Amino acid sequence: MAQTDIRLSTTVTIRPTSGWTALNLRDLWMYRELIFFMVWRDLKVRYKQTLIGVSWAVIQPFMTMVVFSIFFGMLAKIPSDGMPYPIFSYVGLLPWTLFANALNNASRSLVGNQNMVTKIYFPRLVLPLASVVAGVVDFLIAFLVLIGMMIYYNLIGVTHLTLRWEMLTLPLYLLLALVTALGVALWLSALFVKYRDVGYIIPFLSEFWKFLSPIAYSTTLVPEKWQLIYAINPMAGVVNGFRWALLGAPTPPDVRLLASAGVALFLLISGLFYFRRMEKTFADTI
Amino acid sequence: MTTVIRVENLGKRYRIGLVSQEYQTLSEKITTALGAPLRAFRNLRRDGHPPSTIHNPSTMLRTSPQSDHIWALREVNFAVEEGQVLGIIGRNGAGKSTLLKILSRITEPTEGSLTIRGRVGSLLEVGTGFHPELTGRENIFLNGAILGMKRAEIERKFDEIVAFSEVEQFIETPVKRYSSGMYLRLAFAVAAHLEPEILVVDEVLAVGDAEFQKKCLGKMGDVAQQGRTVLFVSHNMSAILRLTQESIVLEKGRLVLRAPSAEAVDYYLSAGTCGKSGERIWDADEVPGEAAPFQPIALRLRDKTGNIVDTVRSTEPLSIEMEYSLAAPLTGLRIGIYLSTARGEYVLTSFDTDDQHRFEKHGSRPAGHYLSRCTIPADFLNGGRYALGVNASSYRIRRYFMDEQALSFNVDTSGAPGMQWAEPRPGVLRPRLEWQIETK
Numbered sequence: 001m002a003q004t005d006i007r008l009s010t011t012v013t014i015r016p017t018s019g020w021t022a023l024n025l026r027d028l029w030m031y032r033e034l035i036f037f038m039v040w041r042d043l044k045v046r047y048k049q050t051l052i053g054v055s056w057a058v059i060q061p062f063m064t065m066v067v068f069s070i071f072f073g074m075l076a077k078i079p080s081d082g083m084p085y086p087i088f089s090y091v092g093l094l095p096w097t098l099f100a101n102a103l104n105n106a107s108r109s110l111v112g113n114q115n116m117v118t119k120i121y122f123p124r125l126v127l128p129l130a131s132v133v134a135g136v137v138d139f140l141i142a143f144l145v146l147i148g149m150m151i152y153y154n155l156i157g158v159t160h161l162t163l164r165w166e167m168l169t170l171p172l173y174l175l176l177a178l179v180t181a182l183g184v185a186l187w188l189s190a191l192f193v194k195y196r197d198v199g200y201i202i203p204f205l206s207e208f209w210k211f212l213s214p215i216a217y218s219t220t221l222v223p224e225k226w227q228l229i230y231a232i233n234p235m236a237g238v239v240n241g242f243r244w245a246l247l248g249a250p251t252p253p254d255v256r257l258l259a260s261a262g263v264a265l266f267l268l269i270s271g272l273f274y275f276r277r278m279e280k281t282f283a284d285t286i
Numbered sequence: 287m288t289t290v291i292r293v294e295n296l297g298k299r300y301r302i303g304l305v306s307q308e309y310q311t312l313s314e315k316i317t318t319a320l321g322a323p324l325r326a327f328r329n330l331r332r333d334g335h336p337p338s339t340i341h342n343p344s345t346m347l348r349t350s351p352q353s354d355h356i357w358a359l360r361e362v363n364f365a366v367e368e369g370q371v372l373g374i375i376g377r378n379g380a381g382k383s384t385l386l387k388i389l390s391r392i393t394e395p396t397e398g399s400l401t402i403r404g405r406v407g408s409l410l411e412v413g414t415g416f417h418p419e420l421t422g423r424e425n426i427f428l429n430g431a432i433l434g435m436k437r438a439e440i441e442r443k444f445d446e447i448v449a450f451s452e453v454e455q456f457i458e459t460p461v462k463r464y465s466s467g468m469y470l471r472l473a474f475a476v477a478a479h480l481e482p483e484i485l486v487v488d489e490v491l492a493v494g495d496a497e498f499q500k501k502c503l504g505k506m507g508d509v510a511q512q513g514r515t516v517l518f519v520s521h522n523m524s525a526i527l528r529l530t531q532e533s534i535v536l537e538k539g540r541l542v543l544r545a546p547s548a549e550a551v552d553y554y555l556s557a558g559t560c561g562k563s564g565e566r567i568w569d570a571d572e573v574p575g576e577a578a579p580f581q582p583i584a585l586r587l588r589d590k591t592g593n594i595v596d597t598v599r600s601t602e603p604l605s606i607e608m609e610y611s612l613a614a615p616l617t618g619l620r621i622g623i624y625l626s627t628a629r630g631e632y633v634l635t636s637f638d639t640d641d642q643h644r645f646e647k648h649g650s651r652p653a654g655h656y657l658s659r660c661t662i663p664a665d666f667l668n669g670g671r672y673a674l675g676v677n678a679s680s681y682r683i684r685r686y687f688m689d690e691q692a693l694s695f696n697v698d699t700s701g702a703p704g705m706q707w708a709e710p711r712p713g714v715l716r717p718r719l720e721w722q723i724e725t726k
Binding site for chain 1: 300387388390391392393394395396397398399400401402403404405406408414415417419420424427428431432433434436437460
């Protein structure tokens with residue numbers, strides 16, 4: 001029975017591989033349902049035995065927004081491209097929170113699922129991939145709050161936000177954030193298997209990166225001659241894109257976005273190959 | 287018949303001492319770089335091997351002085367036909383687990399190749415990926431997916447899995463509230479319904495209660511009957527004999543014998559792998575680290591005059607002694623012996639603190655050097671070959687050490703009751719019973 005399974009007829013030859021190996025995405029495709037189940041497990045477990053459940057997905061970016069608004073918006077009076085500071089910073093915090101959580105969870109995914117790695121075969125790529133995807137659900141929930149804020153500011157007459165065609169580009173920016181997170185997480189998760197130092201680097205890296213990204217401030221504050229170098233950070237492209245698409249900020253996609261996307265792709269591809277190269281030793285070194 | 291598994295010249299090398307690995311890697315790189323020309327020359331002269339092999343094949347396995355590597359498996363060759371049930375026998379550390387890990391693609395071999403036709407289902411560790419917060423139902427789906435089942439497949443078999451696991455009432459309860467037995471049954475149920483072409487089973491039968499073990503063995507039998515291939519690793523010789531037609535014996539990473547299971551079990555119990563001189567001595571490096579603070583030293587068999595023997599007469603008492611030391615005081619420690627026949631059926635189990643008086647007196651043992659001794663009475667065992675296992679544990683706390691086949695010995699029946707008839711006498715025991723013959 002079970003003739004439905006395509007793996008039945010497959011013949012696998014296992015031999016030592018050396019150096020850089022092919023990605024074997026076919027294997028990953030065969031295990032696509034596992035990605036789904038891992039995402040589902042992550043979400044299910046994350047909010048079990050919590051009092052307010054999914055509200056936590058909102059609280060993290062929302063409270064940061066409140067703090068930012070008080071200190072950077074009201075006290076430091078950082079310019080916010082003519083938008084109310086709360087909505088300006090929240091639009092930046094949305095993709096950032098997604099990115100930071102995805103990076104953190106995916107980087108820890110291999111070590112966090114040690115028993116799976118040492119006992120069962122499956123494409124190891126499933127673990128970081130599922131962690132990144134699970135973050136999207138939180139993002140969508142937090143996004144609903146943004147819609148609420150936009151309606152509120154429109155109602156009290158502070159803004160006149162309308163549906164814009166630019167909003168359709170939002171998924172592309174979202175993808176850019178995910179690609180970046182996955183790319184870096186592939187490197188970090190593979191390194192984490194061997195060097196536990198990575199566990200200490202992640203929060204530091206995340207904090208550092210946060211201030212390098214235009215979340216509390218606007219990219220327009222960066223001097224012209226530094227703009228291209230600044231755009232090497234893919235998250236700058238993501239946040240600028242979000243503000244442009246949603247709020248009409250003066251940061252339309254241009255060559256800087258290409259630089260961001262190029263860096264993100266480089267991170268992803270190099271990360272994939274590094275991950276594959278290290279994959280064969282995961283079970284022995286973890 | 288098609289070959290479903292072909293293992294060719296398979297080898298797996300591990301680096302030992304993972305703790306200071308970076309340092310070792312670095313220093314190793316330096317020494318390799320500096321010593322390469324010299325070593326190349328030496329290797330070439332010695333056995334003509336290319337200089338790229340760090341390991342020198344002319345020395346036996348294990349560590350060679352110039353590297354801190356260990357070959358867990360070396361030059362293993364065998365093939366398995368479709369529908370065959372192959373037993374894998376070997377002492378702890380013989381390379382069984384490494385072989386299974388390579389077979390189930392968890393780790394890569396260092397050399398050689400392995401060709402597998404069909405899906406491999408591994409029961410290396412049941413319940414992998416189970417999440418305590420999720421309910422039984424949720425874990426069935428999750429675990430099924432981890433084991434490589436399609437969602438539709440899990441849905442189709444769901445009821446069967448639940449019925450097999452006997453946890454119907456608790457299927458909506460988080461598994462963290464399960465008893466360990468329930469947890470295990472559910473985990474095994476999922477794995478048992480994977481229905482792969484090749485099933486790899488390792489010691490899972492050592493867990494669970496007797497009733498459930500029977501069920502598991504039955505399930506494995508079914509799998510074999512359906513014409514699927516099974517690789518079965520166990521220390522339970524009677525299970526090996528019952529379930530497999532043929533077995534391979536691994537010794538220090540090498541395949542030393544492939545034979546019909548009866549022959550392989552006999553080899554394992556009598557030749558080489560198992561202590562046979564009436565004495566089994568454990569070297570410090572043979573004992574797994576988790577045994578601490580318990581350190582086994584030796585297990586010995588003595589006849590009535592105190593000589594160490596590997597053949598005893600059934601008409602004489604036999605003394606079994608276990609020597610060990612404790613690096614720290616232990617509470618509730620008990621030293622147990624397991625006596626079984628060469629076919630793996632248990633004859634008896636006994637602990638040194640079975641007796642209530644001794645249990646109270648030796649409830650906690652300070653650090654020190656000990657000897658636990660017992661006597662098997664005369665006119666007790668029938669003739670044949672027996673295996674003796676030892677175990678050191680604290681009831682419901684921890685098992686420190688276990689060696690199920692520490693020693694094997696022969697029982698000779700000369701002079702035993704009934705020897706006037708030269709016929710085999712069935713049964714494990716050969717007691718001298720008090721018969722009365724009356725004429726009425």
